[in-house]
Amino acid sequence: MKALQYRTFGQWPEVVEVERPRPGPGQVLLRVTAAGVCHSDLGLLARDADTYPYGSLPLTLGHEGAGVVAEIGAGVAGVRVGEPVVVYGPWGCGRCRVCATGAENHCPFAAALGIRAPGLGSAGSMAQYQLVNDARHLVPLGDLDPVRHVCLTDAGLTPYHAIRQSLPRLLPGSIAVVVGVGGLGHVAVQMLRALCPATVVAVDIDDDRLALARGLGAQHAVRTEDTAELVAGLSRGTGAAMVLDLVGSPATTDLAARVAARGADVSVIGVGGGAVPVGYRTIAFDASVRFPYWGSRPELFEVLEMAAAGQIRVEVETYSLDEAPVAYRRLAEGRVRGRAVVVP
Numbered sequence: 001m002k003a004l005q006y007r008t009f010g011q012w013p014e015v016v017e018v019e020r021p022r023p024g025p026g027q028v029l030l031r032v033t034a035a036g037v038c039h040s041d042l043g044l045l046a047r048d049a050d051t052y053p054y055g056s057l058p059l060t061l062g063h064e065g066a067g068v069v070a071e072i073g074a075g076v077a078g079v080r081v082g083e084p085v086v087v088y089g090p091w092g093c094g095r096c097r098v099c100a101t102g103a104e105n106h107c108p109f110a111a112a113l114g115i116r117a118p119g120l121g122s123a124g125s126m127a128q129y130q131l132v133n134d135a136r137h138l139v140p141l142g143d144l145d146p147v148r149h150v151c152l153t154d155a156g157l158t159p160y161h162a163i164r165q166s167l168p169r170l171l172p173g174s175i176a177v178v179v180g181v182g183g184l185g186h187v188a189v190q191m192l193r194a195l196c197p198a199t200v201v202a203v204d205i206d207d208d209r210l211a212l213a214r215g216l217g218a219q220h221a222v223r224t225e226d227t228a229e230l231v232a233g234l235s236r237g238t239g240a241a242m243v244l245d246l247v248g249s250p251a252t253t254d255l256a257a258r259v260a261a262r263g264a265d266v267s268v269i270g271v272g273g274g275a276v277p278v279g280y281r282t283i284a285f286d287a288s289v290r291f292p293y294w295g296s297r298p299e300l301f302e303v304l305e306m307a308a309a310g311q312i313r314v315e316v317e318t319y320s321l322d323e324a325p326v327a328y329r330r331l332a333e334g335r336v337r338g339r340a341v342v343v344p
């Protein structure tokens with residue numbers, strides 16, 4: 001079968017022929033129907049051999065995956081061949097008290113047990129077939145189109161996980177600022193509009209992304225450098241109740257600290273090398289700063305419910321598996337609108 005693999009440090013990933021895996025006991029083999037291209041993969045590709053935290057190369061990329069159950073290993077119950085599913089990515093041990101709550105994204109034992117997320121250490125979805133270690137990682141897709149919805153497993157789940165925790169702050173009259181209207185951000189804008197009465201301010205450096213945000217319901221869409229003034233004007237100087245920073249660069253974390261209201265939630269999801277300072281005169285009193293990671297299994301079900309109810313839609317550009325390296329290059333150049341999705 002074909003797979004997109006990261007094979008050599010410092011090189012772009014390549015499409016190669018690899019052996020089609022067979023499901024062992026407890027495992028499920030998917031025929032992949034769609035795989036999302038996430039900005040986090042660019043961070044992975046930027047690591048050198050000394051700082052690479054995802055095990056060894058080669059690695060089949062893709063941590064946003066959808067597929068159809070193709071083969072079932074011995075002892076697997078509860079899934080049927082032909083069933084359309086998406087893959088819940090942040091695999092935990094499945095046995096500890098944290099995993100028991102569904103928050104496998106915070107399993108304290110996964111790393112020590114050598115359990116790695118697909119595409120981030122174990123073979124991912126950028127291939128014709130994908131092996132999934134346990135049927136519990138499969139979430140039914142129902143009638144939803146895999147290409148249009150695959151990226152909800154990360155670009156939907158990650159902002160949802162952050163927004164959900166901040167909903168008590170997002171009261172009528174409040175402001176929510178979304179910085180970076182890319183794969184995650186364009187879904188985040190819609191989630192905020194559907195889930196709370198806050199006024200949504202979308203922020204980007206690219207006018208086309210700002211237009212996309214307006215089209216998806218943001219009441220205001222503004223360039224990064226103009227954001228502080230706009231938020232001050234809208235809030236009579238009090239600031240935003242939530243800032244969702246999907247860039248995380250020094251410029252955007254600085255902005256987040258400046259526009260956060262007293263008692264605000266600041267969630268930094270982007271991993272752009274910035275940090276939000278907490279202390280006297282660096283941020284408003286009682287503001288909280290959070291660094292969310294992916295989301296829980298129940299939250300992924302909730303995100304898919306939002307899609308099924310028509311509350312969120314994903315803007316996608318599609319690529320064949322042979323074209324997948326092109327998708328990565330376009331993402332690196334900032335030229336992807338919404339999410340790039342590989343259809344093997």
Ligand code: NAD
Binds near residue numbers: 041180204209272
């Ligand atoms: P993307 O490339 O699709 O989107 C990034 C957007 O940010 C683009 O629209 C770009 O124009 C905009 N942008 C860049 N610089 C900006 C600036 N200074 N001000 C405002 N906007 C700016 O990326 P994505 O796939 O949506 O990922 C976003 C970030 O989230 C990445 O850093 C990724 O690694 C991270 N991420 C984190 C988690 C987590 O669990 N914490 C999960 C997924 C992704």
Ligand code: ZN
Binds near residue numbers: 038155
């Ligand atoms: Zn991701």
